[in-house]
Amino acid sequence: xxxxxxxxxxxxxxxxxxxxxxxxxxxxxxxxxxxxxxxxxxxxxxxxxxxxxxxxxxxxxxxxxxxxxxxxxxxxxxxxxxxxxxxxxxxxxxxxxxxxxxxxxxxxxxxxxxxxxxxxxxxxxxxxxxxxxxxxxxxxxxxxxxxxxxxxxxxxxxxxxxxxxxxxxxxxxxxxxxxxxxxxxxxxxxxxxxxxxxxxxxxxxxxxxxxxxxxxxxxxxxxxxxxxxxxxxxxxxxxxxxxxxxxxxxxxxxxxxxxxxxxxxxxxxxxxxxxxxxxxxxxxxxxxxxxxxxxxxxxxxxxxxxxxxxxxxxxxxxxxxxxxxxxxxxxxxxxxxxxxxxxxxxxxxxxxxxxxxxxxxxxxxxxxxxxxxxxxxxxxxxxxxxxxxxxxxxxxxxxxxxxxxxxxxxxxxxxxxxxxxxxxxxxxxxxxxxxxxxxxxxxxxxxxxxxxxxxxxxxxxxxxxxxxxxxxxxxxxxxxxxxxxxxxxxxxxxxx
Numbered sequence: 001x002x003x004x005x006x007x008x009x010x011x012x013x014x015x016x017x018x019x020x021x022x023x024x025x026x027x028x029x030x031x032x033x034x035x036x037x038x039x040x041x042x043x044x045x046x047x048x049x050x051x052x053x054x055x056x057x058x059x060x061x062x063x064x065x066x067x068x069x070x071x072x073x074x075x076x077x078x079x080x081x082x083x084x085x086x087x088x089x090x091x092x093x094x095x096x097x098x099x100x101x102x103x104x105x106x107x108x109x110x111x112x113x114x115x116x117x118x119x120x121x122x123x124x125x126x127x128x129x130x131x132x133x134x135x136x137x138x139x140x141x142x143x144x145x146x147x148x149x150x151x152x153x154x155x156x157x158x159x160x161x162x163x164x165x166x167x168x169x170x171x172x173x174x175x176x177x178x179x180x181x182x183x184x185x186x187x188x189x190x191x192x193x194x195x196x197x198x199x200x201x202x203x204x205x206x207x208x209x210x211x212x213x214x215x216x217x218x219x220x221x222x223x224x225x226x227x228x229x230x231x232x233x234x235x236x237x238x239x240x241x242x243x244x245x246x247x248x249x250x251x252x253x254x255x256x257x258x259x260x261x262x263x264x265x266x267x268x269x270x271x272x273x274x275x276x277x278x279x280x281x282x283x284x285x286x287x288x289x290x291x292x293x294x295x296x297x298x299x300x301x302x303x304x305x306x307x308x309x310x311x312x313x314x315x316x317x318x319x320x321x322x323x324x325x326x327x328x329x330x331x332x333x334x335x336x337x338x339x340x341x342x343x344x345x346x347x348x349x350x351x352x353x354x355x356x357x358x359x360x361x362x363x364x365x366x367x368x369x370x371x372x373x374x375x376x377x378x379x380x381x382x383x384x385x386x387x388x389x390x391x392x393x394x395x396x397x398x399x400x401x402x403x404x405x406x407x408x409x410x411x412x413x414x415x416x417x418x419x420x421x422x423x424x425x426x427x428x429x430x431x432x433x434x435x436x437x438x439x440x441x442x443x444x445x446x447x448x449x450x451x452x453x454x455x456x457x458x459x460x461x462x463x464x465x466x467x468x469x470x471x472x473x474x475x476x477x478x479x480x481x482x483x484x485x486x487x488x489x490x491x492x493x494x495x496x
Contacts, residue, residue: 001042001043003198003199003202003254004199004483006483009483012035012038017257019035020183020258021183028181029151029152029155029178029181032155032181033151033155033158035160036154036160039163040123040158040163043122043123044120044122047120047122050088051122051128051157051163053088054088054129054157054158055153056150057084058085058132058136058153059150061078061080061084062135062136062139063146063148065081065140066145067146078137078140081136082133082136085132085133086133089125089126089129091119092120092121093338094338095116095119096116096118096119096338097338102114123164124164126336127162127163127164127165127168128158128163130168132157133293134168134170134289135156137293138171138172143171152178155178156171156174156178159255159260161250161251161252165251166251166286167252169263173263177259181258181259183258187257187259188256188257190253191252191256191257192472193253193468194250194252195249195253195257196253196476196479197253197475198245198246198247198248198249198251198252198253199475199479200475200478201243201249202242202247202250203482204426204478204479204482205246205429205430205433206242206243206246208426209235209236209238209426209427209430210236210243212232212418213232213233213235213239213388216228216229216231216418217398224401225401225407225415226402226404227415228414228415229402230402233385233402234381237270238427238430238431240384240387241266241434242430244283245265245266248264248266252265265284266282266284267280267284268434268436269281269282270380271373271434271435272373272376273369273372274365274375275349275376276353276356278376278380286335290332294328294331295324295325295328298323298324298328299320299321299324302319302320302323302324303320306319306320322354322357325353326347329346329347330346330347332346332349333345333346339391340392341387341389341392341395342387344392345383345386345387348379348386352379385398
């Protein structure tokens with residue numbers, strides 16, 4: 001079920017909100033879990049068994065790990081628990097990829113290919129698997145006690161606002177909030193605003209940008225030229241940001257409506273001055289998960305084995321960083337998708353981060369901000385083409401068009417045919433929204449209102465609230481009109 005679907009907006013969400021308000025406090029959590037399972041089952045009834053299985057598995061392992069006092073036994077069960085979680089992800093997500101590449105490998109030896117039945121991918125399995133691993137590690141490290149209430153753990157793993165595409169909040173952040181979720185009028189109002197803005201990002205901004213990007217990427221290369229290829233790449237770069245950040249805003253907003261506070265996942269990533277800076281701003285809950293559960297443990301384990309100050313003339317800390325960062329972004333790329341394009345996408349960022357540790361990279365980061373931002377945006381754009389392309393050949397062909405190594409037959413005037421009024425308006429709005437321009441304007445308006453007198457007694461303040469409400473209602477209405485007049489596609493990150 002999509003957040004942008006009419007079924008969700010006009011049936012599921014109103015019914016769940018009403019039920020949350022009416023049921024007794026002791027039944028609120030079971031009610032939310034039941035609603036979440038119905039929400040998940042909407043995408044495939046059989047898939048809900050995978051989510052329920054994950055909840056049961058991690059509930060049992062959490063109790064077991066929490067009760068064991070011997071470190072050796074705890075280590076065995078935590079490793080087994082993580083393996084079983086990852087194994088489920090591998091079976092559902094990577095079977096086809098492994099089958100294809102294994103058959104290519106054995107074809108060299110003239111062996112018959114293996115054939116595996118098609119395995120369908122349950123939505124959000126990458127996200128709730130990472131949350132499950134977080135929970136087990138949190139219990140093992142004694143950051144939180146094992147959850148003895150299976151309803152609470154079920155909500156952490158499968159709560160409908162975040163089950164499909166995150167944010168991937170740590171268990172220790174959500175665990176205190178599971179005690180007594182309740183309606184909070186102020187939090188609810190902020191949740192509605194956040195949901196409305198996220199909905200607008202998806203249907204008002206990302207939709208027209210995505211239509212242009214899809215049209216260009218899906219066209220044969222013979223009908224394109226360099227300017228059109230660049231337009232498609234930039235359109236997709238903006239689309240993926242507004243699509244995913246829009247989903248996150250909607251998820252955060254929905255959480256607030258039910259009394260939960262989820263972590264922020266984006267912080268103006270396209271204003272970054274370096275790739276390192278970008279990954280502290282983009283998909284923040286994933287990048288911090290990878291840092292804490294892959295990069296740091298792996299770097300620590302390497303450092304314990306390297307005893308010299310230098311190897312082959314390279315400092316040990318640089319060797320450790322390079323090995324750990326490449327492993328981390330190899331996993332990051334493979335987590336995003338079962339294809340070589342995603343693996344290379346991740347490794348590209350890994351090599352760029354290693355480059356930024358070199359002497360030239362450090363000088364670049366200390367140089368003029370505009371140069372750093374240009375370098376960062378350029379390589380992010382290059383990376384998104386890998387992310388968007390169906391295979392490596394398609395990506396290479398697209399790069400060839402962009403940089404003039406390959407020429408289509410499109411006439412020069414065709415470029416202007418993509419620049420209709422709606423696209424130009426949304427493109428300008430999207431570029432401005434990637435910066436802090438609107439936030440700065442909003443802060444100045446609020447500061448001006450406060451200067452006019454005490455908020456509770458100020459006519460200007462009341463007028464401001466009325467206009468804010470009118471703006472949110474307009475955004476919701478316009479978004480719904482857009483939904484009614486278009487066939488909306490799923491969020492880009494739903495396939496992960």
